[in-house]
Every structure is written in C-alpha cells, then in structure tokens.
Amino acid sequence: MPGMWWVVGATVVVALVAAYLVWTASRVERLQGRAQLAARALDAHLLRRAAAAAVLAERRYGTELYAAARIALDARPDEREAAENDLTRQLRTIRLDLSDPDCEAVIAASRRLALARQVHTDLVRDARTARGRRLVRLFRMGRGHTWPNYFDIDDPTLAVPAADVPTR
Amino acid sequence: MRIGIVCPYSFDVPGGVQNHVMDLAEALIGLGHEVSVLAPADEDSPLPPYVVPAGRSVPLPYNGSVARIAFGPVSTARVRRWITRGDFDVLHVHEPLTLSLSMLAVLSARGPVVATFHTAMTRSRVLAAAQGALQIVLERITARIAVSALARKVQVEHLDGGAVEIPNGVAVAKFAGVEPLPSWPGEIDEGTGGTLGFLGRFTEPRKGFPILRDAFVELARQRPGLRLLVAGPGDPDDLFDQFPPDLRDRVTFLGLVSEEDKARMLRSVHLYVAPNTGGESFGMILTEALAGGTTVVASDLDAFRRVLDSGRAGRLFPTGDPVALRETLAELLDDPAQRAELTACGDQVVANFDWPVVARRVLEVYAAAIEATDGRVIDQEWVELA
Numbered sequence: 001m002p003g004m005w006w007v008v009g010a011t012v013v014v015a016l017v018a019a020y021l022v023w024t025a026s027r028v029e030r031l032q033g034r035a036q037l038a039a040r041a042l043d044a045h046l047l048r049r050a051a052a053a054a055v056l057a058e059r060r061y062g063t064e065l066y067a068a069a070r071i072a073l074d075a076r077p078d079e080r081e082a083a084e085n086d087l088t089r090q091l092r093t094i095r096l097d098l099s100d101p102d103c104e105a106v107i108a109a110s111r112r113l114a115l116a117r118q119v120h121t122d123l124v125r126d127a128r129t130a131r132g133r134r135l136v137r138l139f140r141m142g143r144g145h146t147w148p149n150y151f152d153i154d155d156p157t158l159a160v161p162a163a164d165v166p167t168r
Numbered sequence: 169m170r171i172g173i174v175c176p177y178s179f180d181v182p183g184g185v186q187n188h189v190m191d192l193a194e195a196l197i198g199l200g201h202e203v204s205v206l207a208p209a210d211e212d213s214p215l216p217p218y219v220v221p222a223g224r225s226v227p228l229p230y231n232g233s234v235a236r237i238a239f240g241p242v243s244t245a246r247v248r249r250w251i252t253r254g255d256f257d258v259l260h261v262h263e264p265l266t267l268s269l270s271m272l273a274v275l276s277a278r279g280p281v282v283a284t285f286h287t288a289m290t291r292s293r294v295l296a297a298a299q300g301a302l303q304i305v306l307e308r309i310t311a312r313i314a315v316s317a318l319a320r321k322v323q324v325e326h327l328d329g330g331a332v333e334i335p336n337g338v339a340v341a342k343f344a345g346v347e348p349l350p351s352w353p354g355e356i357d358e359g360t361g362g363t364l365g366f367l368g369r370f371t372e373p374r375k376g377f378p379i380l381r382d383a384f385v386e387l388a389r390q391r392p393g394l395r396l397l398v399a400g401p402g403d404p405d406d407l408f409d410q411f412p413p414d415l416r417d418r419v420t421f422l423g424l425v426s427e428e429d430k431a432r433m434l435r436s437v438h439l440y441v442a443p444n445t446g447g448e449s450f451g452m453i454l455t456e457a458l459a460g461g462t463t464v465v466a467s468d469l470d471a472f473r474r475v476l477d478s479g480r481a482g483r484l485f486p487t488g489d490p491v492a493l494r495e496t497l498a499e500l501l502d503d504p505a506q507r508a509e510l511t512a513c514g515d516q517v518v519a520n521f522d523w524p525v526v527a528r529r530v531l532e533v534y535a536a537a538i539e540a541t542d543g544r545v546i547d548q549e550w551v552e553l554a
Contacts, residue, residue, distance in 0.1 A: 027307075038540035044539075112532060112535070112536070115311070115332060115532055115535075116540070118311070118331075118332055119536050122312065122330055123540060130307070
C-alpha cells in the first residue's frame, strides 16, 4: 500500500522538523541566558574597577581620577560606556606604582575586567548570531528576552612595564 | 578549584600540545588546585598520576604531521563518565576543533568551558566550509585562549571571535640548572672554536636547516674548531650527506633526545640557531633556550620577534638568508660581551613565560569563564593566592 508509506514518511519528516525546532529553541534560550549572565559578571567587574580606582584616587592621585571613578560608578546605562572609557583614559595618564597595593588592585581589577569584557563580547555575539537566524525569527524564538547588547568599551588593560610584570 | 583538562593527542607520542598540557597541569597542581587530565592512552602505558587514560588512539595525518587521537562512541562514553565523576568547576579543552576527545568533551559539557587554540590553522577554506558545524562546538565554549598572536588572528578572522592571548609557558627550572653534556660546549676564542646548536626535524623544509648548513659550511672553513650539534628525529646518513666530507667530523648528531637531554643539549652550545622559514606559530624552543641561558639567533619571523622582544633577548636575521646568518654568527661568536647582554635580557623575558606565572593568567581566564556562567564574581585572592 503506497498510501501508508506516505503517512510514515510524512510523520518522520514532521518529527524530525519538530525535533530540530525544539533543539534550536533550547539553543537560542541557552545562548541568551549565557549572554545575560556574562553581562552581570561584566557589570560587577566594572564596579570593582571603579571602586578600586576611587580608593586609589582618595589616597594619592587626587580629584580628577576620583571624579572619573565616581562618574563611572553613577553613570546611567546610556552614558556608561563613555564614562568607563573616560576612567580608562584617566588611569592611563597616571604613573602606577607597582609597590603600592592599591595600585596593584587597580591593575588586577583592570586585567580581570578585560577578560570579562572579552568573554561578554564573544557570548553576546554568539547569542545575536543565533537570534538573527531566519528560522529563529520566523518562529519568534527567544522573544521573552531583549536582544543582547554589546558593551562597547576600549580594552581596559593597563600597560605594565615589561620587566616589572608580577613574577610572584 | 577542581579543573578538568582534555588533551586531544596521545601521551604515548611526545608533542607540543602534550607537553603544554602536562606542564600546565603540574603548575596548577603546584598552585594548590585539583587537576585531572583526560588523554588518549593505553591503559597500561606509564602516565603521571593526574592523567586519566581514555583508551587507544588512532593515527591521523593532521596539519603536516601525524596526530594520534581518539574519537567515536566508546570515547564519547568515557568522556561523559569522566566529566560526571570529575564534578569540575571548569573544563579546559585543547584544540577543540580537531575531531578528538576535546571536541567530544565540549559537546558533552554543561558548565564553563575554556578552550586553548594552539595551531594557527591557515586553511580557511576548510574552516569556512564547516562553519555551521563548528559554530555548534564554538558556542559551547565560554572563553578562548590563543597561545600565539597568529593563533589569535585565526580566531578573529576565520572563527569570528576574540581570544585572550596567553603564551606557552616554559618550565624555567627544568632548563636553568642542568649540566651541559660532557665535554660540551668546548673552547671558544677570538676567531676559533665555538659551538652552534640546532634542534628539530632537519628534513622538514619549514625548519630551515639548509640555511644553517650553508652558513655553517662557509663559516667552518674560516673558523677552525667551530662545531655543530644537531638533535632531532631523522636518519644520520641524511644529515651527514649534506656536508662536505672534510667537515663531517665537526658535526655531531644526537638523534631524538629526551626532555632532560634536550635541556642539557641547549646548555651545550654557545649559540642556539632557529633558522625556521615559517609555520612556527609560537617558537617554544626559543623560550627553552632562553631559560637555559643560551644565546639565541633566530630568523626574523613574527612569532620569534615577539618572543625575543624585537631582538633585545636574541639576535634576529633576515629569514632564509644564509649569508646574513653567517655574518651574525661570526660577529656573536667573537663578542662575549654581546652574548652576555643578550642572555641577561633573555632571563628577564623568560621570567614572563615561567609556568607558574602563565598558569596564574590561565586561572584568571577560568575565573572569567565561571563568572560568565553563573553571573557571580570570584574573589581576587582566590585566583592569586590559591
């Protein structure tokens, strides 16, 4: 009976398509969730760096650095990228003293922030690629989430003289 | 922290990735972490205690040489079991884009995954063709590490992602304190004596051995007592046939050497020469020679220039130019002050490549990956003072 084979064939195709859709939906969901968590980690590292810079500014580098750190801490979301870049620029103008633990803290916080930024950018890119696929848009997968946004700041790593890289 | 590391290639055969994995694991253990390494190996082969064998591997030609890897349903089951039992805080895979345990581990992993890319794959057509399939692997990776600027460039240009550049480490202690081989490096004086060293597959064109040979043959005729020490896999006849008969007794061939003998060999020469013409993505051997306190002369490749700090820590000569190499060698052999200056700078450079230092940077990437997976920030002390 050829009719039965049609039914079997159609059922298999439908099952495969459904499985693919379910898999794609969970993939989109996972990537979205990951980008959000990475954004939270990035946020925490931004706060840490600003706080470390504020502590350092209070002790030795004065008002300009302190102001930049405060502005970065208090910035509204739409002004935050600029404020963080400002803080990076301020930190680059000062001469860091490696023997001072507060300076070390700022350098370490900047290094960790650079990693968090890198990871965040990668994960956001993955999530956006997944969201942008035609099938995903067609079935409006992941619509419970806003599109993940890049956080576009300069590399915050502070240059440390080569010979003085911590060798502890 | 509990760290699971996956090595794609078998420990039965020595290789750059395998050494990297072992040294990293040992450095992490030295910093107080719990490390388990999964690698293809026979059950009965002698392995360090932290390595879990994942069964026999099969030889597969890859990137110009033969890699021994494991792949398939049995390997998949073993990888899964190892991950479940290990209960790792972070999974660190090496070369996840080869068909290997690493890829299986990435696909089976749930938590944070850090991936290290070693080779600078330039066959972008292959990558482009498999982009869709690779994306499934890549998007399970939380943070990427590239061991060289070249490997990082591949990431950015062909795989559409960034990577943190962390160089290969070198176990400085293993190279610094060892005794030279008996009766080496021998006499050196103005115009006479001196020993040159070369390590690697002298038959492989990319290693550039013929450039060193041409320079040596010319220089040896002008300079009595100049000797050449060669180590690496290969047939002695193939090596000696390349030299005129009257110079053959000034060439010594050690054959394939163990890691310990490699360290001793590097301290048995006055100048270590790396005449490579390309394909070298990092230049591990240069950091090893520097760690041994040996003066380095290397071709002016991008990777070498970076390791040698643009020539401050070792002399560079125009790639593929035997005449320039000969002149550089002649000048350095007659100038002990310059050699001393180069090695002093080499000591500083190599300190940044020491494994404990490199391992701390890797730990920071682990922290970033864990943080990006659960959104919490880990204390600085946890990374620094473990």
